[in-house]
Amino acid sequence: MIHPIxxxxxxxxxxxxxxxxxxxxxxxxVFESRGYGEVSTPAIEYDEVxxxxxxxxxxxxxxxxxxxxxxxxxxxxxxxxxxxxxxxLAGAQTPLRLCYMxxxxxxxxxxxxxMREFIQAGVELxxxxxxxxxxxxxxxxxxxxxxxxxxxxxxxxxxxDLYRQLLTEFGxxxxxxxxxxxxxxxxxxxxxxxxxxxVDGISDxxxxxxIALSQLRGGSEVLAEARALGGAAVERAxxxxxxxxxxxxxxxxxxxxxxxxxxxxxLGYYSGAIxxxxxxxxxxxxxxxxxxxxxLKRFGVDLPAAGFSLYLERVHVAQMEESRRGRGx
Amino acid sequence: MSFxxxxxxxxxxxxxxxxAVPRGALLGExxxxxxxxxxxxxxxxxxxxxxIFETAxxxxxxxxxxxxxxxxxxxxxxxxxxxxxxxxxQSDRMVYELLDLGFGRCRMVLAxxxxxxxxxESQRRLGMMRIATKYARIAERHFEATGxxxxxxxxxxxxxxxxxIGLADGIVDLVATGRTLEENDLExxxxxxxxxxRFVANRVAHKLRxxxxxxxxxxxxxxxxx
Numbered sequence: 001m002i003h004p005i006x007x008x009x010x011x012x013x014x015x016x017x018x019x020x021x022x023x024x025x026x027x028x029x030v031f032e033s034r035g036y037g038e039v040s041t042p043a044i045e046y047d048e049v050x051x052x053x054x055x056x057x058x059x060x061x062x063x064x065x066x067x068x069x070x071x072x073x074x075x076x077x078x079x080x081x082x083x084x085x086x087x088x089l090a091g092a093q094t095p096l097r098l099c100y101m102x103x104x105x106x107x108x109x110x111x112x113x114x115m116r117e118f119i120q121a122g123v124e125l126x127x128x129x130x131x132x133x134x135x136x137x138x139x140x141x142x143x144x145x146x147x148x149x150x151x152x153x154x155x156x157x158x159x160x161d162l163y164r165q166l167l168t169e170f171g172x173x174x175x176x177x178x179x180x181x182x183x184x185x186x187x188x189x190x191x192x193x194x195x196x197x198x199v200d201g202i203s204d205x206x207x208x209x210x211i212a213l214s215q216l217r218g219g220s221e222v223l224a225e226a227r228a229l230g231g232a233a234v235e236r237a238x239x240x241x242x243x244x245x246x247x248x249x250x251x252x253x254x255x256x257x258x259x260x261x262x263x264x265x266x267l268g269y270y271s272g273a274i275x276x277x278x279x280x281x282x283x284x285x286x287x288x289x290x291x292x293x294x295x296l297k298r299f300g301v302d303l304p305a306a307g308f309s310l311y312l313e314r315v316h317v318a319q320m321e322e323s324r325r326g327r328g329x
Numbered sequence: 330m331s332f333x334x335x336x337x338x339x340x341x342x343x344x345x346x347x348x349a350v351p352r353g354a355l356l357g358e359x360x361x362x363x364x365x366x367x368x369x370x371x372x373x374x375x376x377x378x379x380x381i382f383e384t385a386x387x388x389x390x391x392x393x394x395x396x397x398x399x400x401x402x403x404x405x406x407x408x409x410x411x412x413x414x415x416x417x418x419q420s421d422r423m424v425y426e427l428l429d430l431g432f433g434r435c436r437m438v439l440a441x442x443x444x445x446x447x448x449x450e451s452q453r454r455l456g457m458m459r460i461a462t463k464y465a466r467i468a469e470r471h472f473e474a475t476g477x478x479x480x481x482x483x484x485x486x487x488x489x490x491x492x493x494i495g496l497a498d499g500i501v502d503l504v505a506t507g508r509t510l511e512e513n514d515l516e517x518x519x520x521x522x523x524x525x526x527r528f529v530a531n532r533v534a535h536k537l538r539x540x541x542x543x544x545x546x547x548x549x550x551x552x553x554x555x
Contacts, residue, residue, distance in 0.1 A: 109421060156536055187425040187535070190527060217539050258536065278533045280343065283404015285533065325343065 008108065008116030020119075023316055024101055026147040027121045031099035034140050036123045039098050041080040043105070047072040052298050053079030054269050060106040073105035078269070078292065078307060081124045086299035094127025094303060101312070114284075115313065122289065122309030126296065129304040130240065134273045134291055135247035137306045141275070141289070142253045148315050150322060153279040153286065155256050158263025159241055160270040160290060162213070165233035170206050172199055184214055185264040209234075214262040220245055222259050237261075244273055269295040275308055281321035286314050346387050346534075346541050349401055349409030351394035354505070355526050358432040359410050363389075365552040366545065398422035398529070407534035408542060413524040414503055418464050425535050427546050428528040430553045437467060439519040440510055441492060441499040448498045448518065452477065461491030462501040471501070471521045489513040 005011065012020065028038060047063050047070040062073040074080050077100045085096055101121050108114050123140055125133050138155060145153045163184055167177045176199045183192040189211065196207035209229045216222040223238045223245070241259060248254040265274050265288055274290035289308025296303040350359055350373065360370040369384040373391065382389040390406055395418075397411035402422045409424075412433055416426060439460070441448045451458045457478040462468045465483050472479045482497050484490075489509060491497040499518065504510060510517065528549055535542050 154537060186423075187427075187532070190426050190429045215543065217536060260536065276536075278536050280533070280537050283402070283531050283533050 008110030027144050030143045030147045031123055036097040036099035043073055044071050050079050053082055062105050062107050075106050076104050077102055077120055082295045082299055085126050086301040090301055096126040099123045119312035120309040121312050124307035126305040127303045130272055131244040131247040133306045134244050135251055137308055138248055139251050139253045141308045142256055150279050150318055154258050156258050156260040156263050156276040158260045158274045159237040160274045162237040169233045171201050217260040226261055279318040282318045287311050347406045348389055349397045349406035350389050350391045351411050352391050355433045362552050366548040398424050401529050401531050404531045404533055408530045410526055410528055413527050417467050424529040426527050426529050428549055430526040430528055433526040435503050435505040435524050437521040438504050438517045439499055439501055440515045441518050443514050443516045451498045459497040460499055460501055461488050461497035464501055468501040
């Protein structure tokens with residue numbers, strides 16, 4: 001007789017569990033040693049409450065009825081922690097430093113590197129604005145990657161507001177702006193070019209600026225390259241990035257950071273700095289994060305915030321690939 | 330501020346860039362454009378039955394066009410070339426579409442039997458057309474966008490067969506010259522979209538091997554325009 005489990009979920013046996021626990025402990029040690037206290041929240045929440053944080057997750061969340069209430073399985077930890085910060089921790093002394101190691105659930109088509117149930121390890125720094133708050137989060141992320149032994153991993157640093165502001169500057173609003181940002185988020189350059197050409201009011205030069213910006217990634221020199229493309233929105237975004245980058249240099253953690261003006265995360269709550277984590281041994285991103293200064297306000301507490309989360313299983317796979325590579329040499 | 334290439338210097342990616350090369354109809358022109366950008370494709374052109382070819386500076390991995398997004402998304406290949414039809418049909422695969430290479434031009438069409446009214450008649454009387462295709466998602470999206478109901482019949486082989494023996498009222502398929510349709514007494518009823526070959530990249534490779542990917546993209550852009 002066969003006793004199946006749903007695709008995108010899995011059992012873990014002792015040998016792997018030991019490795020996962022070692023990794024979890026290493027990460028939690030980093031978080032705790034920097035003053036981030038671990039919290040736990042329920043895996044099931046009211047759908048309506050989670051949607052206050054990010055209505056766009058509705059597409060991937062598992063939802064079900066319980067005596068007439070619509071419940072949802074959390075699809076990340078950032079929104080539940082924002083809820084927690086605005087309820088039981090409202091009025092607590094800020095900044096709040098919280099961390100977590102928890103399962104999240106997404107109704108995706110399972111394939112390599114994408115599970116329906118997965119563990120996220122991350123931190124939230126609430127009440128500390130940019131650039132200090134962002135830099136502290138990157139510093140913790142850097143230490144976490146070191147603790148995981150991923151010394152080749154790279155942190156991409158971008159700005160979530162750049163294109164919204166740039167397109168507003170170009171006079172593009174509403175649906176046209178959303179569809180251009182959609183192309184940028186999926187990095188469909190062919191579609192982007194066609195979309196930009198089709199929108200009235202965007203000159204060829206402005207379209208070219210938009211495309212060129214999305215391709216700028218590298219060291220701090222890309223900030224100068226971006227500025228050369230001109231415009232107030234670019235100026236503001238590069239100024240924000242430069243401020244953050246200089247703070248990272250002061251803290252001695254800029255070494256791993258790749259500035260990436262093409263970076264856009266598809267979650268709705270990001271504003272300002274955004275982060276993504278890559279390792280050359282793995283074709284998928286290891287995690288991400290950034291600032292979400294408007295998220296807490298949606299729960300009634302107006303506090304700046306930033307954080308990151310790592311996909312634990314992917315970090316584990318990257319560890320394995322890296323050690324295999326180490327042995328291969 | 331320091332002006333080193335931060336981040337990238339750490340990444341130190343392994344080995345030469347891997348490019349997924351589509352076998353089949355796109356192979357010839359793919360190899361032609363790779364020749365133009367200085368990749369040695371002579372071994373692939375030979376009668377070797379290998380799937381992987383090491384050339385100076387790049388590894389060529391040959392595969393079915395429909396497998397290209399799978400390999401590139403997972404990072405098993407850093408970049409690749411495949412048809413827009415494949416990318417649309419597998420639109421949930423997260424790959425970066427960097428360039429329209431312009432070759433391999435063909436049309437995705439709705440076709441029916443010449444002089445046959447069953448498409449219109451099914452639509453009128455049943456409110457639903459029976460459509461056979463290998464491109465289920467493209468077909469579904471097209472009819473949904475134009476507000477029509479279809480009964481989708483997914484087939485793997487020669488789709489032209491379906492309307493001829495009454496499995497379907499019409500087909501959605503890729504047409505290059507139109508000869509296959511002609512030979513099977515079928516005709517184009519609607520154009521759905523035009524497809525060409527595209528250059529795609531893995532998300533992580535696009536970040537960590539930025540210089541190599543950008544250089545190859547620029548060369549391909551020039552070769553495609555020339």
